[in-house]
Amino acid sequence: MGRYIARRLLAMIPLLLGISFVVFSLLNILPGDPVSIMLSSNPHITPDAETIARLRAQYGLDKPLMTQYVIFLQNLLKGDLGTSVYTQQPVVTAILERMPATIQLALAALVISTAVAIPLGVISAVRQYSWIDHLCLVGSLIGISMPSYWLGLLLMLVFSLKLRWLPLSGIGYLYNGLGDVLRHLVMPACTLGFGMAALLARVTRSSMLEVLGQDYIRTARAKGVHERTVVYRHALRNAFIPILTVSGMQFGYLLGGSVIIETIFSWPGIGRLAVNAIMNRDLAVVQGTVLVFTLLFIFINLAVDILYAAVDPRIQYD
């Protein structure tokens, strides 16, 4: 197991290099540069060609692409992801400041979606073609196809504008009490969790159906094992691998920050940071966030692989 993990970690290096190079090239191929965008964002300021050229030179944007990339790699080795053209802040700080908000939201969404989806998926499979199965199907379809933007605004309209139960947007702080944190968290976490729950419920259902048709389930039932034990001990545990895979992937996406949810709920997370940086061609921030996303994804995949072994003793590494 130890050797397996070490091997996986070593394999990360070429992957990270490759991804950073792709991001770097893509951003340079895209038209537009941070200086012109910054200057043209304000109708009062009239950029002259001279100012643009001087600022570009100062930010090192006039150097050849490969030189810029090599400088980036050298700094990366020193643990320096560069500085944002817009905020003058080190990229590392910008990312670290926003990670807690993103993790908070991702975890809450994961908890909500698994708590809803797995029981529903199991019930749908056990009572296949019953009214509850049909209801879950319709619910999942809505969940998968409904734009989160729309759902978010709808929740805001109902719970903030009409009922005044929950704050409209923003994040809560512990120094205002746990209640403040939870009240701010509910709507974005539900919006984010709903789409994920829909997918997860479908995966749970089909995986359960497959397992429930196996011979050993019939054997267990024939032996007179309690139905509850059959479903939860024998079937669910064996149906868990695809569920775990999907949850892991989804959690990876969630950690990347949900741009739309973060924007409408004014959530100070990492997704907004990345998208603003792309819009503004803030190269260092884009690079930094993409690298962090990549790292997180690799780690989550690794964790999921290790969990497989825990769920299914037949899976062994080395």
Added chain:
Amino acid sequence: MGKKGLISLITAVLVAVCAGAALAAAPREGGTLQIAVKSVTTLDPHLTASDFDYAVLSQIFDTLVATGKDGQPIPRLATRWENPDDLTWIFYLREDAYWHDGNAVFPKGQSRPVTAEDVKYSLERVLNPETKSPFLGALSNIDRVEVVDDFTVKIVTKAPDPFLLDPIRLAGIAIVPKEAVETLGPAGFARQAIGSGPFKLVRFVPDDQVVLDKNESYWKKPLLDRVVFKIIPDDIVAVMALEAGDVHVSLSVPPNEVDRLRGDQRIKLYRSAQGWYRGLGFNVQTPPFDELKVRRALAMAVDIDSAVANVFGDNAQRAYGQVGPGLIGYDPSLKELWPYDPEGALALLAEAGFTPGPDGMLQRDGEKLTVEIKTMNEPARVRIVTILVTQLRELGINASLAIQEVGTWSADLQNGNTGLFMDFAYSGATGLHAMFHSDNIGASNAHFYSNPVVDELLSRGSVTIDPKEREVIWKEAQRLVMEDVVVIPLYFEFGYTAADARVNDFVPPQWNFNIVSEENNVWLSR
């Protein structure tokens, strides 16, 4: 009760009623004003060109002058100023302005007054290319800054500069303390701003909020205790936050929400004094737009009035030139240049050699008349251009719409990778110079338009102090540009700010955002 008693009772009641009325109108002290802004990137006032950043920064920092309600400069750090000659400006500073204390640079009770040295330091910081300030160009006409005495500063310009006190010039350059910039470093100063303004920074949580407390020792005591800028990136959510009472002010109201908000008694709408110019621009070097007949025909072919009315209703005003209402050079008489005449347009195109082909589309030498209009992806602009494209297609012109991401759009305009496009919106007093002077080709002149007569007029107008004289020059230059059909002016778009009706003495921002100024002091009623 006797007669006397009755009279005294009535008197007492009257006095009480009058006193009550007076109390109701009297400004109330205290309270927290919550303001929704789209973004706050940095608190270093010399390193941002975003008006949302500046809405926050104009509370923390002072400028030499501010822009008043009517767009004219009003005193701020400088109580008065004078011009001994066309090149020299002398500013007399107030002696009771102090830097915020209780922070890493000025411990509690150990502040010092803002002096002429600070003004010199701040302007020179902007002028130093190492600072990388986007305002460097705006101040480049400043030759030198001299300290006359502690509270008097002299600025000498290279050429006469009628725009020196404009919003983005001196009224937009914050005065900062040297100690803070040097002690905290650029990254630190961008987060722990220390200024001399009416409010001081309590905390800045990126992408979430900026909290400011009143500066007790400000020369005009703020009535509000606290101002919180809530960062709400989505305009519609910001409006909802206003309706829900989560915020008192929303600084950017999308045009399509304006009419709905108008019906809400609890909310007051404020229209910006100036309208932003919106128009189509030609790259006059790209065929076939290098032909005046083609440009004029395209301008005649579209029914701009109905397009603007359709998309904006009353929230925009039709434009016939580039200079907007309220600015020197605004010229409604240019209307005569822009008739809507589709028949005439086809006749002009026929003169230019474009005739209907077998498919009914206009063509010349087997090539269709193709017009691709590039625009950034902003809903109102996309809707307007869609209407115009539809009208052009009905006349047999192969028109289409290209919606671009803003960075791509801006790069295409500057590189000349264009034919017809939704233009830049440099709208202030110097907008005409920015957009049409040949010096600015490849930057703000995306038309690649070069006309020596226009250049001469614009150069001369930019150094003419007398507003009457400048108006004549500006109008002449504008008329020449419009006669050349370098652009098809569409409309002036007004910005809307919405505030809770309980917010009093509110003045919508115009780069400076005056919450406490010589002219006003915002307060909240219960």
